Amino acid sequence: MLLLLSSSLISVTKAPTTLIRSLSYFTKTTTVMSINLQPHAFAGNPIRSKTPKSTDPFSPTSAFESLKIRLLDNTHQQQQPSSPDFKVLPFRKGRPLACSIPGEAAPTWHLGWINLADCQGFLENSGAQLREEALVYLGSRSEDDVVYWAIDVSDQNSSVPELGSKQFCFVELRTLMVATDWSDEQTMGELAIAGHARSLLEWHNLSRFCGHCGEKAVPTEAGRRKHCSNELCNKRIYPRVDPVVIMLVIDRENDRALLSRQSRFVPRMWSCLAGFIEPGESLEEAVRRETWEETGIEVGEVIYHSSQPWPVGPSSIPCQLMVGFFAYAKSFEITVDKEELEDAQWHCREDVKKALTFAEYKKAQRAAAAKVEQMCKGVGKGQSLVGDFNVESGELAPMFIPGPFAIAHHLISSWVHQDTDAPNGVEVRSGQSNNSMSNL
Secondary structure (H helix, E strand, C coil): CHHHHHHHHHHHHHCCHHHHHHHHHHHHCCCEECHHHCCCCCCCCCCCCCCCCCCCCCCHHHHHHHHHHHHHCCCCCCCCCCCCEEEEEEEECCEEEEEEECCCCCCEEEECCEEHHHHHHHHHHCCCCCCHHHCEEEEEEHHHCEEEEEEECCCCCCHHHHHHCCCCEECCHHHHHHHCCCCCHHHHHHHHHHHHHHHHHHHHHHCCECCCCCCEEEEEHHHCEEEECCCCCCCEECCCCEEEEEEEEEECCCCEEEEEECCCCCCCECECEEEECCCCCCHHHHHHHHHHHHHCCCEEEEEEEEEEEECCCCCCCCCEEEEEEEEEECCCCCCCCCCCCCEEEEEEHHHHHHHHHHCCHHHHHHHHHHHHHHHHCCCCCCCCCCCCCECCCCCECCCECCCCCCHHHHHHHHHHCCCCCCHHHCCEEHHHHHHHHCCC
């Protein structure tokens, strides 16, 4: 929101009245903050803040050259004093390796990083050889003298028991997402790293061949790009990003919001409308089209809120980018497209606020963390993550919305807790924002 407002200052004299009111309000009220200033899950990757220059030993190019030398050296367990340390995160069928550590209130999970020598040894024990092109560069921390890599070991089934003996386990990224303690900055950072790694590895699995000539596509730039192996073609292939608009449709006059249900949702969960952007379509046009197609509601003004990487979708869509908006309705009669939605209804602010209050997100987080702990200990079945969210009295909440790991939660929470003086419901008081995030 700060970037949006500051970039608009250049042409403020030509801006519409709504924007001028917004700018005026923002400059006068220093205590106001937008909820989207807090990083979403899978954003804020601590090892991707910037890419070092190619001459830096931590850059993709330099690190990859060092990697090749180390793999060719039979004494790979010895590391040159001047070269950075390499840590590898294995994935199996889209699941990162993780471990669980006991905590005072609940266990916490961490990524199962292994050193390069151990990774090489695991693969050799499986009858495979570690090749440099199988490793994908994730980023670095020069202050820790470490370069981080990811590798897909889905085909190496015999390495799984060996990793399991160290109380490591391959865990679904969605489970780790729910199990994350949202006040733990380190674990939030690891979740972002795992999401980035999964997106790249799934993209590599989908992009095995050139879409232009059909020849094999080979990794380049330490796995961050690919190019066609056919010298006559030599097309560059870049990681795939699938943009999705997600919008909270608002009825200003009656102070209510449009929420929907899909058949795959757990009982009583409601969320925002969402849909993929089509070629040649602006973000605002996608918001209006998707809202109209799914609910028959006509949308006028569209206001940007925030965006979130979403790497936990199906493997065929390796990295969705959720782009969040407030959308203001011009019509109010709902006609649900049953092929897309199970239901859609207007909900008043108080009912939505109760849904935020009733949902025991912390309880779900602890249950998921306990499940990860059980999996890492080798227990076959953990606690269910699809249990009912209950109110303190033990009664079922009439409805609840997705947890704080989803941008839908932040869109809805931002609207529910908006200051009555703020224009268009896009900003909230800092105190209210903290309250709405206090029970994560």
